[in-house]
Amino acid sequence: MSDRDLSHQFETLEQQALASSLGIWVFLATEVLFFGGLFLLYTVYRIKYPAAFMESSKLMDIKLGVINTAILLTSSLTMALAVHSAEEGEKKQATLRWLFLTMFLGIVFLGIKGIEYHHKFVEHLVPGPDFVLESINQQQAQIFFGLYFAMTGLHALHMIIGLGVLSVMGGMTWMGKFTKAYSNPIHVAGLYWHFVDVLWIFLFPLLYLIGNR
Numbered sequence: 001m002s003d004r005d006l007s008h009q010f011e012t013l014e015q016q017a018l019a020s021s022l023g024i025w026v027f028l029a030t031e032v033l034f035f036g037g038l039f040l041l042y043t044v045y046r047i048k049y050p051a052a053f054m055e056s057s058k059l060m061d062i063k064l065g066v067i068n069t070a071i072l073l074t075s076s077l078t079m080a081l082a083v084h085s086a087e088e089g090e091k092k093q094a095t096l097r098w099l100f101l102t103m104f105l106g107i108v109f110l111g112i113k114g115i116e117y118h119h120k121f122v123e124h125l126v127p128g129p130d131f132v133l134e135s136i137n138q139q140q141a142q143i144f145f146g147l148y149f150a151m152t153g154l155h156a157l158h159m160i161i162g163l164g165v166l167s168v169m170g171g172m173t174w175m176g177k178f179t180k181a182y183s184n185p186i187h188v189a190g191l192y193w194h195f196v197d198v199l200w201i202f203l204f205p206l207l208y209l210i211g212n213r
Contacts, residue, residue, distance in 0.1 A: 106163050126145065162196050
C-alpha cells in the first residue's frame with residue numbers, strides 16, 4: 001500500500017491503521033451490547049420456563065448444529081491463515097485461496113442453517129398461528145423458538161455481511177493492495193469474522209444442548 005492510499009484525515013499509514021483497528025473494536029463492543037440484550041432476554045425466559053425450554057431444545061437438530069460448529073471453527077482457522085498470509089507479504093494467490101475457502105465455509109454454514117429453517121417450517125415450529133407442539137405449553141415453547149429464530153437469524157445476517165466484507169478483501173488482494181508493510185484492512189475483516197464465529201459458540205449450547213444435558 002502506498003501513500004496514495006492514505007486518507008486525507010491521517011498523517012501516516014500507521015495512524016490510519018491504528019484508527020481503523022480502534023474503530024473495529026468499538027464496533028464490536030456495540031455488537032456485544034446488542035447481542036447481550038438478546039442473551040439476557042433468553043436467560044430471563046429460560047429461568048422462568050425451564051421445562052418448556054429444555055423440551056423445545058430437544059427438537060433442535062444437534063447433528064446439523066455440530067456440523068455447523070465445526071465448519072465455523074474451521075473458517076476461523078482459514079481466516080487467520082488469510083490474515084497471516086497478507087501480513088507476511090506472501091503471494092496474493094495464497095491470501096486469495098484462504099479467503100475464498102473461508103467464504104466457501106461461510107456459505108456452507110448458511111446453507112445448512114437454511115435446511116434447519118426449512119425443517120422448522122415443515123414441522124410447524126415457527127411462532128405464529130400455525131405453530132403446533134402439543135407435548136408442552138405452546139405459548140412458552142413459542143418464546144423459545146422465537147428467540148431461536150431471532151438470535152440465529154441475526155447471526156446469519158452478520159455472516160452474510162461478513163461474506164460481503166471478505167469479497168471486498170478478495171478484490172483488494174487481487175489488486176495488490178496488501179503488502180507486508182500494510183495489511184490492516186484484512187486484519188480488521190478477520191476480527192469481525194472471528195466475532196461472528198464466537199457468537200455461534202455461545203448460541204450452539206444455549207439453543208441446542210440444554211435439553212440434552
